[in-house]
Amino acid sequence: MSEIPQTSVKLPMLDISQPILHPSSLSSLAEAFKTWGFLHITNHGISKDLFRKLYSLSNGLFSLPSDTKLKLGPFSSAKTYTPHFIASPFFESLRVSGPKFFESAQTSANVLFDQHNSEFSEILQEYGSKMTELSKKIVKIALMSLGDGLVKKFYESEFQNCHGYLRINNYSAPESLEDHEDEVEGLGMHTDMSCVTIVYQDEIGGLQVRSKEGKWMDISPCEGTLVVNIGDMFQAWSNEKLRSSEHRVILKQPVNRFSLAYFWCFEDEKVIFAPDDVVGEENVRIYKPFVCLDYLKFRESNERGKFEKVGFTVRDFAGIKQQAKCDS
Ligand SMILES: O=C(O)CCC(=O)C(=O)O
Numbered sequence: 522m523s524e525i526p527q528t529s530v531k532l533p534m535l536d537i538s539q540p541i542l543h544p545s546s547l548s549s550l551a552e553a554f555k556t557w558g559f560l561h562i563t564n565h566g567i568s569k570d571l572f573r574k575l576y577s578l579s580n581g582l583f584s585l586p587s588d589t590k591l592k593l594g595p596f597s598s599a600k601t602y603t604p605h606f607i608a609s610p611f612f613e614s615l616r617v618s619g620p621k622f623f624e625s626a627q628t629s630a631n632v633l634f635d636q637h638n639s640e641f642s643e644i645l646q647e648y649g650s651k652m653t654e655l656s657k658k659i660v661k662i663a664l665m666s667l668g669d670g671l672v673k674k675f676y677e678s679e680f681q682n683c684h685g686y687l688r689i690n691n692y693s694a695p696e697s698l699e700d701h702e703d704e705v706e707g708l709g710m711h712t713d714m715s716c717v718t719i720v721y722q723d724e725i726g727g728l729q730v731r732s733k734e735g736k737w738m739d740i741s742p743c744e745g746t747l748v749v750n751i752g753d754m755f756q757a758w759s760n761e762k763l764r765s766s767e768h769r770v771i772l773k774q775p776v777n778r779f780s781l782a783y784f785w786c787f788e789d790e791k792v793i794f795a796p797d798d799v800v801g802e803e804n805v806r807i808y809k810p811f812v813c814l815d816y817l818k819f820r821e822s823n824e825r826g827k828f829e830k831v832g833f834t835v836r837d838f839a840g841i842k843q844q845a846k847c848d849s
């Protein structure tokens with residue numbers, strides 16, 4: 522199915538437990554943010570045991586009969602469950618919203634399970650809280666990479682109302698790969714609408730990022746690390762000094778794949794407008810100001826996964842047309 526041989530991208534590894542960054546590591550981060558919009562983080566403080574528990578509890582949940590899971594969406598009031606055949610035939614997911622991850626998880630668990638058990642919700646509260654702390658750190662590091670003094674100037678005023686939600690993703694095994702196919706799409710090409718996203722992928726692999734030249738590159742799983750990527754909102758806010766890259770998930774093996782994606786987002790009513798300090802004197806502004814929710818609605822109302830055919834990106838939504846440049 523793939524015409525171009527795939528290769529792995531070498532992303533910088535950021536030790537998130539270290540507060541002080543040398544100018545040289547900041548500039549290599551700035552370069553990675555601009556070129557790929559992706560990096561790995563290590564020493565994130567989430568134990569193997571927590572991942573193991575989350576995996577096993579989620580597995581139990583996704584193994585429930587379809588009828589049970591469909592009580593949570595997409596046509597019920599809860600709308601936390603996305604069944605197969607919405608994003609792809611292989612993809613299903615459960616959404617857990619912050620900051621009260623316990624309550625959000627428990628609301629879903631109460632619908633799914635007869636017996637009352639709060640273990641799932643407790644684990645999600647722990648994971649969600651840790652993701653929230655990590656997201657705040659990552660936003661600050663991204664601001665540091667954009668220039669001196671920007672954390673002080675913009676972190677509180679622009680990012681203090683951010684909120685997060687988690688998507689637990691289950692990719693079922695593609696059992697019958699057609700003769701001519703050696704892989705199928707588990708999740709089609711998209712950009713995230715967040716400021717930043719933190720992804721845990723299991724050892725199966727399959728996450729890919731699209732280079733500026735349009736080449737798909739593997740983001741190989743690396744034990745003990747998490748993948749961080751920039752979303753559309755931060756791309757627009759940074760006047761594209763931070764890149765929200767297209768990515769997808771492909772399934773090459775007849776096995777189940779599990780991932781967790783945590784989205785750290787601006788509040789719905791926020792007006793996104795790149796500050797002058799970020800745009801810089803010699804640069805042109807690439808985006809018109811826009812309200813966050815309006816972009817979310819624009820994306821929702823368009824068919825998913827068709828970015829290459831029709832303009833459904835944040836550039837198409839709020840890009841200043843005469844200044845817009847084309848990446849591919
Ligand atoms: O499953 C993955 O590794 C990534 C998922 C993803 O890109 C998303 O949920 O937006």
Ligand SMILES: [Fe+2]
Pocket residue numbers: 711712713718768782
């Ligand atoms: Fe994504």
